[in-house]
Amino acid sequence: MQYLAPTSEDEVVAALAQADGRARILAGGTDLLVQMKADMIAPDILVDIKRIPELREITREGGGWRIGAAVSGAEFNERADICADWPGLAEAFDLIGSTQVQGRCTLAGNLCNASPAADSVPAMVAADAVARIVGPSGTRDLPVAEIPVGPGRTSLAAGEFITSIFLPARAPRSADAYLRFIPRTEMDIAVASAGVSLTLDDNGSCVAARVALGAVAPTVLLVEEAAAALIGTKLEGAALAALAQACESAATPIDDKRGTVAFRKQVVGVLARRAVKIAQDRASGKGAGERA
Amino acid sequence: MSKIHVKTRINGEAAEFLCEPDETLLEALRDRLHLTGTKEGCGSGDCGACSVTVNGRLVASCLMLAAEAEGAEIGTIEGLAKGAELDVLQRKFVEHAALQCGICTPGFLVASKALLEKNPDPTEEEVRYWLAGNLCRCTGYDKIIRAVLDAAAEMRRA
Amino acid sequence: MALDEYEKRDFRVVGKRMPRPDAIDKVTGRALYGADMHVPGMLVGKILRSPHAHARIKAIDTSAAEALEGVRAVVTGADFPEIAPGEARNVRDNAMARDKALYDGHAVAAVAATSAAIARKALKLIRVEYEILPHVTEISDAMKPDAPVVQEGFVQENVPEGFSDNVISYHQYGHGDLDAGFAQADKVITRRFRTAATHQGYIEPHAALASFGADGTADLWVCTQGHYYVRQLCAEILQMDQAQLRVTASEIGGGFGGKTTCFIEPVALMLSKKAGAPVKLVMTRQEVFRASGPTVSSEIEMRMGMTKDGRITAAEAELHYQGGAFPNITVQFGAMAAFACYDLQAVQTRGYNVLTNRPKQAAYRAPGAPMAIYAVESVVDELCQEFDLDPLEVRLKNAARKGTKASYGPTYPDIGLVATLEAAQAHPHYSAPLGPNQARGVACGFWFNFGGDTSVSLSVDFDGSITVTEGNPDIGGSRVSIAMMAAEELGVPYESVRAVVTDTASLGHNEVTDGSRVTFAVGLATIKAARAAKREMCRRAAKIWGIDEDAVIWEDGCAKPAGPNAGKFEPLSIKEIAAKSSRTGGPIAGHHEVNAEGAGVSFGVHIADVEVDPETGHTRVVRYTVFQDAGKAVHPDYVEGQMQGGAAQGIGWALNEEYIYDENGRLLNPGFLDYRIPVASDLPHIDAVILEIPNPGHPYGVRGVGETGIVPPLATLSNAVSRAIGRRMYELPMSPPRILKAIKGG
Known part of the structure; x- marks a missing residue:
């Protein structure tokens, strides 16, 4: 195996092109190294992208935020400004692994690992985040929701890699929230999860919503019916019940060592409902809401 | 497979070693530098026994390649006490x-x-x-x- | 039993919180554990393991691995000599499969190479031809007459008819007339319980460094709870004299019973013997879960009768335990311990030990007791609810006390259960208010405690400082307790005593660090060794003074004339006697060798408050208090530590920990990610209340404290959760899907 640490995106593109599919991108490495040690993958080349300066940066762009692909969870969460805009995504990112893992893990890595249970992905999908992809045929932008196509599989073409994640500008009275269920309080993979992003009007009615669910389908689900149940309501009893029902119906989970089908379906609706209440409190200025 | 030459600072002192490209920082610390105070409990980032700091940031040294430590400032348990004076x-x-x-x-x-x-x-x-x-x-x-x-x-x- | 050892006294050192001698090494990273040792010319060993739960090994081709540059030895089952049936043979066959792979993870070959990378590569070059056989991992399946048989030849004569040959031993305990007892009850209930296999979860994986000499002698550096037992097993497996194998115990990174036997040590020795070089063999975490020794899983049927005022009239239990592919005695302990907390007129337990295609179990903290007592304490709690009785009152009404004939045979001397229950009842926790979705659970626990073969040597060094040499790995602060007892007995400052754990060549035999025996048995032997040294120092003083040695007594750390008639001499301190020892007859030492008896039984009571999320089934432990009888707490910090640590492990067992197998008998969760032990944010502070009811079998009244703490939490949590959700739980772990299913009426 070869280890490369290029200092520009072009070098990465060239290295990936030469490697003919036998290379892997190393960002935080918190999934990659585990998989290598477990003999699940055996790449010939690792391309470490952490020495590319622009990939380590968080920048303002058109009222939104561009997060470099090598920015770690710990670096992200130290930025009060971005956390104020996207508290739900900040929480989701922060929930990936331990403090030690936070020192390394990245949004792009969490996304490209393509686990249906990835914590940051439902929050990014709810946020309508967009990934910037660089490859042999140039640069393209793709909604985060379209990147995972199945467990462990992405829509990236050969030789492509993600250089940044873009979070759009926030409308007034908007907020997001993310909740996951795990058996312990930390260190587990999500058994079910829900990310919600909302915008309210002056009267507290919901005018825009996105609801994304994790660990209940082969990929993270964006549930339009769940959002529809919220829009035009004050996010009270009937709307929340309809939201939970829509989430339960959309979920197609499996039985595995982490949970059952019945459990995941029941719990994902509960999480979505609770996440809506947290996002609502935040959007209406009632503070940060309770942390899961 | 040729080895990689890595130059770092460990607990404030210059340190260099040769490592395999797929070797972890934990393996280099323990097996190359014989800094065995850093422990391996799981090798998968789930137990924290291998915790070190890299440029001041807490990481699991089992989930980082030794080669990535090039130019970095590493802190291990051996550097916590100041001589005979405990932290x-x-x-x-x-x-x-x-x-x-x-x-x-x-x-x-x-x-x-x-x-x-x-x-x-x-x-x-x-x-x-x-x-x-x-x-x-x-x-x-x-x-x-x-x-x-x-x-x-x-x-x-x- | 030696029940006349205890003498009431005022302690000077014992009972204080002294700094432990190994603490500085452990906070600075200097302490050397199993994997920390490097020696020149050392090779790296790796083990190839079966991916199948049950398979005949038709052929193993190691030629490609042997041909790989850097590979210095390859070992398979065929390398080990034939030995007589018994535990050493079981350990050998578990360390390296012979004809059959008996579980997912069973070792089938090993290599030693000049680097880890080469060793890993060599493993991939070994070709094993398997014939996959039907497997069985669950107890009830394995007991069926037509079940696949894991291993033939282990069935004992007294096993009842009607089962497969996987049912290999049967144990029955009890007394009284069950029918008459049940007839007196106002209510009799029968309930079935299941507990999953759990792992000790020590953070340090097994590690061994073996060095076999050309002269047939060998050295082994290993993390173990018992290096003498490692020597005994390995010497028999390799067919060498025990004296030719010197085993040194490293610092040990947790064990909880799981390091009381051998898994990789015989393989490391055989690799070293074949390679002619030292070999270090360290398990990965995945190997620890797949191929070390988790505890048993259980299926238990419990029947109990109670009067409406809370008197238990009769009780019986049938325990089915599986502990993997080899024999063990865990179900026997379970059958003995089940009803040990109660004074019962009619009681019976029946235990069945069942083989399955799972790893060979090892001891885990109070082996066999937690699951049996979980079932007993759950049924007691359910009957308390039935009659609307206070659960501690009912336990007090039925509690074993001095003179009670225990269900497993003996009649108890002074024991601490009643005092422990009363302390729990009086504690503010028991009457504290509860919040919404919260409930409180209580349960009792018990462990026998062991004594066993013990050797201690105590040297009075020329400067008057004291070295205590003992042979039991220090797993949680035993060196400090032993040094404190030596200082207490000799009347010297604690700081002048150092306790060291020595190797097998330097001291007589010591049983494994197990059964909570060390502070009791090694402490007892240390006190006796100190007394021998004091007698010798009195003799030396007599010689110095030129008086009769009967005229010298030992008091306050000095030799003194026994009375006015003995003569008028200034007391001689240890320092003074030691300084002259070369001229008064040579070095001074005391030693004591004993098969220690009189380890007092230990009882505990736990109280837990839990909060269950009614919509997700998630359980939060809100408050937890442990009450336990320590006899005499030599070092209260480390007694509390045992109580807290045992409780935390029990909480994990109750809520989330389990071995999960797929339909092919493969372990699905061999890592800390999905084998979910409690993390710091899962737990509240665990309050520890120590009671001291002296053990008559120890000079200072000490009882073992290491194991009882893991026994009560299983039922304590189950009782609390059951009360919180209004439905009774009968299976562990109480993972959220199981609790939510119960809430929804599943």
């Missing part, structure tokens, strides 16, 4: 009997040090969540948490 945290761990078998202790100390540098006045809940990635099977964490909180209090008084 406050080390002293408090001894005082509070915050260790039984002691295998997790270096990881807890390195992680706790990183916490108190970032947050000198953590709540009990903050300590527990910060240290959730450090597994201890002997103590039920009770005396560890007390030791960290007491160390924080003493450091604030100092």
